[in-house]
Amino acid sequence: MIKTDILIIGAGPTGLFTVFEAGLLKLKCHLIDALPQAGGQCSEIYPKKPIYDIPGFPEILAGDLTKNLLEQSKQFEPGFTLGERAESISKDKDGIFTVITNKGTKHQAPVVAIAGGLGSFEPRKPPLDNISFYEDKGVEYMIKDPEIYRNKNVVIAGGGDSALDWSIFLANINAKVTLIHRRNEFRGALDSVEKVRELKNNNKINIITPAEITKLNGKEKLESIIVSRDKIDTEIKVDHFIPLFGLSPKLGPIADWGLEIEKNAIKVDTFDYQTNIAGIFAIGDVNTYPGKLKLILCGFHEATLMCQSAYQIINPGKKNIFKYTTVSGIDGFDGTRKEAKKPVVQAINE
Amino acid sequence: MSDVNLIITDRDGKTHKVVAPTDMAMNLMEIIRSYELAPEGTIGVCGGMAMCASCQCYINSDNNIPEMEDEEEAMLSEAFNVKENSRLGCQIAITNELEGLLFEIAPE
Numbered sequence: 001m002i003k004t005d006i007l008i009i010g011a012g013p014t015g016l017f018t019v020f021e022a023g024l025l026k027l028k029c030h031l032i033d034a035l036p037q038a039g040g041q042c043s044e045i046y047p048k049k050p051i052y053d054i055p056g057f058p059e060i061l062a063g064d065l066t067k068n069l070l071e072q073s074k075q076f077e078p079g080f081t082l083g084e085r086a087e088s089i090s091k092d093k094d095g096i097f098t099v100i101t102n103k104g105t106k107h108q109a110p111v112v113a114i115a116g117g118l119g120s121f122e123p124r125k126p127p128l129d130n131i132s133f134y135e136d137k138g139v140e141y142m143i144k145d146p147e148i149y150r151n152k153n154v155v156i157a158g159g160g161d162s163a164l165d166w167s168i169f170l171a172n173i174n175a176k177v178t179l180i181h182r183r184n185e186f187r188g189a190l191d192s193v194e195k196v197r198e199l200k201n202n203n204k205i206n207i208i209t210p211a212e213i214t215k216l217n218g219k220e221k222l223e224s225i226i227v228s229r230d231k232i233d234t235e236i237k238v239d240h241f242i243p244l245f246g247l248s249p250k251l252g253p254i255a256d257w258g259l260e261i262e263k264n265a266i267k268v269d270t271f272d273y274q275t276n277i278a279g280i281f282a283i284g285d286v287n288t289y290p291g292k293l294k295l296i297l298c299g300f301h302e303a304t305l306m307c308q309s310a311y312q313i314i315n316p317g318k319k320n321i322f323k324y325t326t327v328s329g330i331d332g333f334d335g336t337r338k339e340a341k342k343p344v345v346q347a348i349n350e
Numbered sequence: 351m352s353d354v355n356l357i358i359t360d361r362d363g364k365t366h367k368v369v370a371p372t373d374m375a376m377n378l379m380e381i382i383r384s385y386e387l388a389p390e391g392t393i394g395v396c397g398g399m400a401m402c403a404s405c406q407c408y409i410n411s412d413n414n415i416p417e418m419e420d421e422e423e424a425m426l427s428e429a430f431n432v433k434e435n436s437r438l439g440c441q442i443a444i445t446n447e448l449e450g451l452l453f454e455i456a457p458e
Contacts, residue, residue: 045396118391127430159428182432187424245428248402249395264391 002079004030005314006307007099007109009086009254012040014284014299015115016069016078021307023076023333024325027314030079030109032086032101034120039066041117044247055297065296075332081105085120087253095279095313111279111310114259114266115299116286118249126157126243128216138222139241149175153237155225157213158244159183164192166244171204178206178236180213180227216241251286262288272309273302279313281306354446359454360387370444378439379405382455392458398440403429405439406456414447431457 006022008015011033019029035044039062047063054060060068084101089112091097099107123141125131131139143149149170156167159181165188171177179196186193199205211229216222224237251264260267260276265288268274273281283306284299292298311320329339353369358381360366370381379394382405396402400421406429409415415437418426422441426432436456442448 041396045401046399049399118395124430159424181427183424183427185424185427187428245430246402248404249391251391264389 002030002081002105002107004028004079004107004109006030006111006113006310007032007097007107008113008115009033009099010040010114010116010284010286011035011038011080011082012115012117012284012299013042013065013069013296014117014303015040015113016066016073017300018113018115018283018303018307019073019076019078020069021304022310023073024323024330025307025311025320027307027310028078028333029076030081030107032081032084032099032105032107034083034085034122036083038070038080038082039063041249042066044121051296053295053297075330075334075336075338077333081107085252089257089280091277091279097279110314111281113303113306113310114254114275114280114282114286115284115303116251116254116282118264118285119251119254120249121247122250122252123243124245124248126213126245128213130216134216134218134222134241137220138218138239139216139243141243143170143242146170146173149173149240152176152239154178154240154242155180155213155236155238156242156244157181158246159186159188160244160246161188161192162246163244164188164196166242167205168192168195168199171199176206177204178208178238180208180211182210182212184209213241213243254286265292271305273306274309281310352446354444354449354451356381356448357450357452358382358385358387359452361455361457370448372444372446374444376444378407378437378442378444378453380440381444382439388455393455394440400425400438400441403438404458406432407437407439407442408433408454408456409435409437409451410454411450411452413449413451415442415451 005027006029008018008029008031011031015031022029042062043066049062050059084103086099087102088100097112150173154175155178156163157180167177167179200207211227213225214228215226217224224235227234266282268282268287270289273283275282283302285294331337353371356368356370358366368385382388393404395404403425422438
């Protein structure tokens, strides 16, 4: 059981900055994210894209913003549950929330901050008949245990980095890999493209392009696929089919938590971004209110105000006053202290 | 600068006649969002960087629209329900050339 003050769902920019603002109020945070790394969309979709509207940064790459936010929050020692999706929530008689992930990890906190962006990232599934029937019976959208593919016939579909990288990885552990893509060109790191070309020249990978998978066959489990190329259909025997067409965000289980939802977003009170359930806040792109703009800088503002109310819930009646970091410095939970240098007060005439 | 008229078929098959400004640096995806013709979170997910294909459209008239660039072509090659006339709405800027454009929003 993981216990914390503020449980943050979503480790994107808004979630990460919450750790900092909470830390100033001596509140500890733990973050849950469905992705295996922090940063949300900034690291998953566009790490190399420049952002121009972060105050004080005329230009910053989304990946660098994530790195900086992690650095800024590090002194407040946030905990992370990554690669797991927040699944269910319950509140006990003392007002403590328990959030359980899809992998069964339990978290407890008096305050929950949903900073889930557009939702948790789920694999995009190709629109093939019966594909859901074959899920976990030969069709996998994510590679969890590469060992199961050793010496097996594996078809990977897709044209981006993950299709290339996994083709290389699986070919190197002796899976019989066929890579299928709708175009001849692949959109990936130059290095990966070259490695795949080399494996192809050494007959370690079979590439079929431009082609498309049109049908899945098999009685109990997946046995073969139909590949269409130049309008000619070919049947290929397979043990595994791994479609890698990227991820798309879905609000997911949060939509069933009893929160008021409008236009795929959670309705909040703009006083402190609390939802209709006391103790659950929603900040950043996941919330909606009159005048809402889905901007990182608005998420930072919402996180800051939210922490003030979180403090009141966690420390009822305990006095506190808002302070400037320039005045009071920062005391990290890791024992570090940051503060302005004291001015030199010295007589010049002795 | 003037406005152009567009005819958009939404994902439920309903047709909408809309007016789009040519001087606000908008694109087809943003017009769809501004008229709320597709639910938020199902369109323009990546914000308009040709990185998600949630704004795929089928262009059904012969307006003179800009050629596809590599990024758009690569993204469409990984998208689903792609047809000959598929384009990413976020990559088509609203210009006077689009007057009378007929297009359909592709399934989610």
